[in-house]
Amino acid sequence: MKQGLHDAHGAGLPWHAARPAASRVPDRSGAAETRERADSASGVRGEHTHGEPPLPRPRAVVQRASVRGQVLDALRSALMTGELCPGEVYSAPVLGERFGVSATPVREAMQQLALEGAVEVVPNRGFRVVRRGPRELAELAEVRALLEVPVLLRLAGTVPAAHFAELRPLAEDTARAAAAGCPARYAEADRAFHRALLALAGNQQLLRISEDLHRRAQWPLLDTPPRRHRAVLLRDAAQHTALLDALATGDLDLVGDLVTEHFTHRD
Template sequence: MPGGRGARGLPGGGRGSRARVPAQPGAVDAGRDADAGRERGARAAGAARGEHTHGEPAPPRPAVQRSSVRGQILDALRTALVTGELRPGEVYSAPVLAERFGVSATPVREAMQQLTLEGAVEVVPNRGFRVVERGARELAELAEVRALIEVPVMLRLARTVPAERWAELRPLAEATVRAASSGCRATYAECDRAFHRAVLSLSGNAQLVRIAEDLHRRAQWPLVGGGPGAARARAAELVADAHEHTALLDALIAGDLDVVRALVGEHFAGAC
């Protein structure tokens, strides 16, 4: 980064801009007006408090309980990482991001600290948090680790889980295809994790599911660089990846272990 660039808010937004982080289900409700937010804050201790730029109207207050603010901000920031709205190498200030969300800086810092633990960002003293730059080698390493964990489990489940249980996952597999076709990487990322989570949950091992999902989430952050051509290539990869879900499910329902083995190996070899 150039030495003179300070910490930033979300890409493309000046001080007066609203947050461009994609909205999440149940996320901070930007549609509530400031007066209603103040009334709620007076009635309920711990309601989230907003901040605003001097000389500008106060931003809308979030219509959520304070205990949920951190989780909602974390979800929104994770989505911004997947879509590339939080750009690798850029530094983002918690107070500036907080202005965009209309909350205090505390839940933003807490969410960023969680992302630091996950390896998505790193602390830059007195400035904020820098989005980690990742390359193809890291992505390949994550795919290898995921394969070591998930492939043996899927093959074991293929021999033990009845066809009707696999059939119950059909809506999740089809959802990944629709999400990939929509071109929304954030939506696809969520649907992709949901399908893999449902498959691994059949093992009954909650720790396995938790660890695998953490690795999966890390594998979904975009690589550094790449122009429109690279973006189109990644979109095509998502569609191919989604169709592997439905093909795998078909093989699991049919009990065709040879096809399952081949598809699982191919799926993780090209994991994105």
């Protein structure tokens, strides 16, 4: 995508830096223009109607999905790095200005984040970043352990060691992300590793539920010093490799201990 979204995703300008008009990414879909006109008529402030002619429907659908997905990725990154502050309320039009897009894909992305427990809807204002405390994180860790430990213990006794060896590149990805100290990149690599590991059980419902719990557990706590957070990432990444070794050798006691510690000690 163009510069505006890439910058907001953390690769270019800081989150609060001003962006040139040329970096805007217009949302040209006919559906978006219709929504924007309706919002304007109902008194929604900050929306902008672009004068470009609507694109043919197939191309517009692809473009809208692309814009919404990239905005969602950028918002997740901003949440992970603390650029969107817990307790603060952000409106879709203002965030759209920062990203160089209309408010519509931002609002849709924020609705998805609300489903993931990262933000909550504030009527007539926007979206508040959820304040999370240690108790919520401990509860999520307990549920994850109850769900995943028995599954991994079963895998340790039934899955050939070669299958666990195939997951080492994913564990190495988490180690590189941890060494780089990038929370957003680590979160993505961490989910990829655990998703591939649980996929060995062949249970799609397990994957869906565990993915939701995992993402909720990744939203950072308040006031976490960056250096301390990096140390936690490095420790967790090392546990991935140790877990694969324990699974490959069928060491059930070590598997149980590692997974429980991995979920519960994330301060």
